[in-house]
Amino acid sequence: MEFTSTVTEKKQVVPKKKYSPVREFWVNFKHQKTAFFASMFILLLIIIAIIGPSIAPYDPYKPDYDATLQGPSSEHILGTDEYGRDIFSRILVGTRITLSVSTSSVLLGAIVGTVLGIMSGYFGGWLDRIIMRSSDVMFAFPDLLLAIAIVAVLGPGLNNVIIAVSVFSVPSFARLVRGSTLEAKENTFVEAAKSMGAPHKRIMFKHIFPETVSSLIVFVTMRIGTAIIAASSLSFLGLGASPETPDWGAMLSMGRDYLGTASHVVMMPGIAIFLTVLAFNLVGDGLRDVLDPKTKNE
Amino acid sequence: MFQYILKRIIEMIPLLLVVSILTFLFIHMIPGDPARLVAGKDATLEDVNRVSIELGLDQPIWKQYVTFMGNLFKGDLGTSLKTGLPVSNMFADRFMPSIYLTLLSMGWALVIGLIIGTLSAVFKNKWPDHLGMVTAVSGISLPGFWLGLILIQIFSVQLGWFPTGGAEGWKSYVLPSITLGAGIMSMLARFTRSSLLETLKADFIRTGRAKGLKESSVLTKHALRNSLIPVVTIAGLQFGFLLGGSVVVETVFSFPGMGRLLIDSIAFRDYPVIQSALLLFSIEFILVNLIVDILYSTLNPKIQYE
Amino acid sequence: MRKANLWKMLFFALVCSVLLVGCSDENGGDSEKGQKGSDKEIVIAVNENFISMDPHNTGDTNSNSVQSAMLEGLLGFDSDGQITTVLAEDYSVSENALEYTFKLNQGIKFHDGEEFNAEAVKVNIERIMKDESLRLNSRGFNLITSVDILGDYEIKVTLKTPYSAMLTRFSVAKMLSPKLIKENSDDIPKSPVGTGPFKFVEWVQGDHLTVERYDDYWKKGERVKKITYKPVPENGSRIAMLKTGEASVIYPLPAQNLQELEGNKDIIVSKIPSTIARYVSINTMKEPFDDVRIRQAFNYAVDKNAYIKVVNSGFGLPLDSVIPSKTLYYVKQDVYEQNIEKAKELLKEAGFENGFTAEIWGNTNSDTMKGMQFIQQQLKEIGVTVEIKSMEEGTLSDEIFGAQTPEEAKLQMWYVSWSSYASDVTNATKPLFHSESIPPNSANTAYYKNTEVDSWMNEANSTGDATKQAELYEKIQSTIYKDAPWIFLGVDELLVGTRSDIEGIYVDPTGGINVSDANFK
Amino acid sequence: MSNKLLKVTGIRKSFEIPSGILGKKKILKAVNDVSFEIMEGQTFSLVGESGCGKSTTGRLVSRLLTPSEGEIWIDGEEISQKKESQLKKMRQKVQMIFQDPYASLNPRMKVRDIIAEPLLIHTKLSKLEQQRLVSEILKVVGLNESHADRYAHEFSGGQRQRIGIARALIMKPRLIIADEPVSALDVSIQSQILNLLKDLQSEYNITYLFISHDLSVVEHISDYIGVMYLGTIVESGPKDAIFSNPQHPYTKALLSSVPIPDPKLRKERIILKGDLPSPMNPPAGCPFHTRCPVSMEMCKTIVPKVTQVALDNHFVSCHLMSS
């Protein structure tokens, strides 16, 4: 057949650089300076999360009642808290808890939300209506009451904080994913799969889900920031992690009484939270520019 | 239009009924016995049981619900278990300040958010964009109570410009509304930016330029209005959240709002107050959605109400 | 509708919101608050919302404080928390502790012009007697069998059984205008009418409550024109208000912020020993806490002075008995001074050389969480690992009182505090240590059961003889202290911040704010 | 050759369209009493302007949609109301090719997996066997093995459409429903694909239901043609009959509207007035009467019946014919 020549036509031209999707993403992402820098910061955080306990200069739990509320000094570079614990060590050790609580709660929320959202968008009809109306109710329902209920039923503790925070994010994820599902459903390749007789499960997870991934990733990074703040707000209301845990949010809320007298107790974890949330949001912004098909093309 | 609004309001009723049942079940499922809390720490079991009967808490839940709803239809929100005051009385003083605070926060967040977002989109990838986005993202990244406490330290204690709290006079609204609006402003700025960037790629923008329009009129007359549609959605959603009150901001600024009342009531398991407050929030939420829909139709002529 | 220009609408919305706020400004009254001069007002910032203005149904200190500006009882408390006469000129108790006779002051009028007399007292007492929903009803008043008017200004109250705290109750039960009770009882929780130095003006829920000088008050004196009470839950905000002068008095003054006020000549800080005992109750029926050595070891493990320094920012006294020092019949005990060696030895004797794991419960209050962490740190020294479970108040109370029998109880340790009137030693002991008070019945969360102590308490309650009571309470205190059903921590010292241009305001050991002589200097 | 592979009789499909946010639902009659049949190995084309219901008809036949009425017989089996679970056999026999080669291939799947997907769904073949079939089919459509491990977005439009065809071919279908398969392609590529489709037909005896708006393409590929207007077939018949002897005024106008790529043949066209009526609010009587240059009074009220024009299966629905 004459078409075979299509293959040979490129012989005399320089081989074209066609990247795999992952590679292409990476190349584009590197151009996003701020986002790239922010993601390096997050990488640093992850490293700290892993090795934090071993590089911490002091035992983050060990009190020293003779050296409480000391300002930053050469001995304690970020000062000490109300029990004389080294704030720097606590922040280092707390990185793991803070990051894992926020990421796991967001991921949990994302998983549940995604499944609900895809089903809602894909099947439509009464299922859609039920899921969407319930998420409306969830939106209207004060987060805190939900948190209290969850913590009340499950008891306090980090795991339950994770559950509580993830429950908050389920409706948002469900909506987001439903939106992109409705969009993805319009793709002819979905129809093509249907015409081949592909089962619903395959269509939903093989064909539709990947279409939602890029907006999901963007949203996840942004939600992680929200989750850190949500978890710290729970601490503020005393519903968070066990109080001795060097979770940044808990440090922030326990330390707030000392804002006037020993402000470093609040400022240091506050700055840590701020920078981390900022970094996640910047990465999310960058990812959006790279991944979102709507803003991607020049 | 009027018919449409009426229809929407009628549609609210079954939804609210469902919400009321759900919330009623929900709040009764949370552990905690208001009778114990009413009776006091030093009360004996006997006292607690008596209080329980007195407050009608010994009744089956459905009966309590029927009583509550019955009173509600008579316009009676019930009596607070904690204070013994009519719930409507407790809401009266807090409702308007909450509304004002919400409007103010929303107002400035909308104006500044739109300005930052527009500038960022127009100067995409130039310094105003970077500056604007860092400002915006910072707004999201600051924990509310931290920002609030720092604002108090600077503007109340150090500079003495604004009171530390309360809800008397416009001055006392300044700091809480900044704290509350910061996150929303940021979100709106970001949405405005991306939405505007998208609109600026639309064909009709090119048409506008092909007509010989000035770039400024292309932006204001053609691009901005189109890009407001998604922004309105986000704004509406946030508005709904704000109306529910912000516990954190209300606590930091000792602001007499609905959020703190709700929290105090939750802590006390003050069922009638919680129930009424949740119902009120739901109504607000639905009304805000309605307003957003109407705003939609003014922004987007494609959507029509028949 | 579609014609409407969006920008116009947005602008309109903004203008509206500004206007609305502007209006609220006018409604909110004058903005000149906190200025000097006795015709101005004093602003008092407290840490929590007021719950109710019904004096017969109040359990919280702040509501009591506000009420005390407007209402007075037959009896009252002096600045040390001991009972004095107020509306009653004199009183007597029969020997069998069943009959209480009051002679009333004359010429006193309620704010609404009603006269204060025996009839008015009877209306008040009968209200409490009959209405079971009132908090005071279950606290003594349901024991009343009759209220007899002996004269226009003399009245006798008879009890079914002796109740040693009855005098304290009469001090708490403030008198309301009989007209209010009879005609507008719904208004009682909102706007009470009494005989006090100030009368009710307005209560904006969640924001403030204002009272105004009652010019016909029966005790003459110079007083400020107006007092406004504001609930300001955030510590930092309260202290900021004091500094900026927005508040003339703040209570409680957060101890950790005291340093901020150092060298500030405009602010006077006063320190009052309180009747608030801080302790950890230990479930004495649960292994291994049923061994007194373990409990004593815990007590030896804790450094009370460090506790006061770290948790209470240096303000407080060690709890050196089962009741605070201001409480009636208090007797100082031998304090368990911190002695890690001894504690470890006790543990070893009890068979826990290598320590064990225990759970401590508490509410979500930041002070509680601080205290629990401290206990955790201290017990770690003797090898006991403490897990902190902070629970939201309602849940916590369900967890504790949900257990119908001691066997069901999951509670091991509870970080908590107790406060009673200085004059009310019964309330400071019976609900906490009497075996009848074991949950769910009442607050004996140590599940402390000592038949001897039970009988001493019963005896003390049924006698009107003060010497006898003092004797019994001495035995009760020393026995319980040795049994160590608690980790005895400290007694709070209350801190009040006052602007230096204010006089005549003091806080009593229970935390009540007395303003009857409040004025600008 | 005389085996009827597809027979469609009287199918109808309506959609409910919510209008506005709360308006009353409107009924869109997308397909309104459509009947036709295709002999095995032949090409039947549905041609018409946007909104005429040709694509809906295609999707009804492929049972992506369920008809409200009517029968669809494929290879002797009636499938119009069968449930998805009962359609497995039919799905193997009938494959689709779509208009947009960009959207119809999952951008996140390798070409290999795209083509093998029907095998994965319908067969229990081993990975190896699947891959062998894929390589085979790639050659058939003019691609080669090295293309299999790339992603669809790395290909040009024509190549993508080849991938789409390969996917349709792999199950060795009897019927291919091609919905505007070349309208998104450049002319030079369009001819490649049309030629390929023709070659495949003669090689594998495939039957096509070809859907297009482009009369010149349709003329080139079809054996039989059905001209659709507002949900109904107004004229149908063998290609030559339709093109050389069009009877329905709409067919005539349509033919006349097509610009001929030859400046010497510039001619007076029949320019229809107005726009297509909304299918949500179709005119009474003959659906075409609002734009028909020769409409009569009766056309406004009476729906014309189908009449046979000549012996060779040429049918027209027009009052001009029946009178």
Add this chain to the structure above:
Amino acid sequence: MSEKLLQVEQLQTEFTKDKQKIRILHGVNFHINKGEVIGLVGESGCGKSLTSLSIMGLFKGTSGEITGGHIRFNGQDITSLNVNEMRKMRGKQIAMIFQEPMTSLNPVMKIGEQLMEPIRIHLNLNKKQAKEHAISMLKKVGIARPDEVINEYPHQLSGGMRQRVMIAMAMSCNPNLLIADEPTTALDVTIQAQILELMKQLQQQEDMSILLITHDLGIVAEMCDRVVVMYAGRVVEEANVFDLFEEPKHPYTRGLIGSVPKIGDKRDKLDSIKGNVPDPSDMPIGCKFAPRCTQVMPICLEAEPTSIMLENDRLCSCWLYDHERGEMHV
């Protein structure tokens, strides 16, 4: 008649992607006489739309820029105009209509408002006059109830109506040149026929020049006086419409015409051009069409042919017609 209205000379246009400049137009040359309809044909990606955007100076919001050559309009080099001067030119002297009448109109503005914008800017009319003018324009393009239509929104109109509105808008200031970029591609054939008819009619009425950009050779044959064929950012052939269809010179043009199915055409197989359009960032050396050409010669793979004037004022860029060098290498 042969007065040159627009001359495009050696036009080069580039885009920047990932900091790399990609040249899309490589020295495009052609001209338009007054009152002439020129067809610019080629497949997607050949640079025909970009040529029109270059003429209009519509690069705002893209990274495109003109990096070489001149565009003379009435003798004036418009590539040297500043932003403001160019803006005043757009819509007044050169107007443009686009492919998608749906998205080319602002969905949230009334037709009247959008129509009045260029009128008010360029003709200095007051609101009332502008409105009258707008209504008259709508009448001119055959819209039945112009008074109502000006108060309607784009979505309330059909595709054909919208394109009429676009034409009315473009024609409202009496431009000398109308650039129509695939004006009927999104429309149905019967509507397309209406619009083409309208354009023809208006062109004759106003004696306006039209640059008609299309991929549809049928439309070209129907509408144009002269045809410019583009391939890979270059003009490969230019000729009178009759000559071009009669005897296409460039192998590409020939392939293009051969691959279009014609009604009444009895060929069983269509001609086709093998392969695909090359990627602009990855162009072959020599003649860009060489890899797909059926008559490729060795020189084609080495050097790019230049434009050669043939009989009847035709131009063609192909080595086949360069009798000196072309034959040397055969």
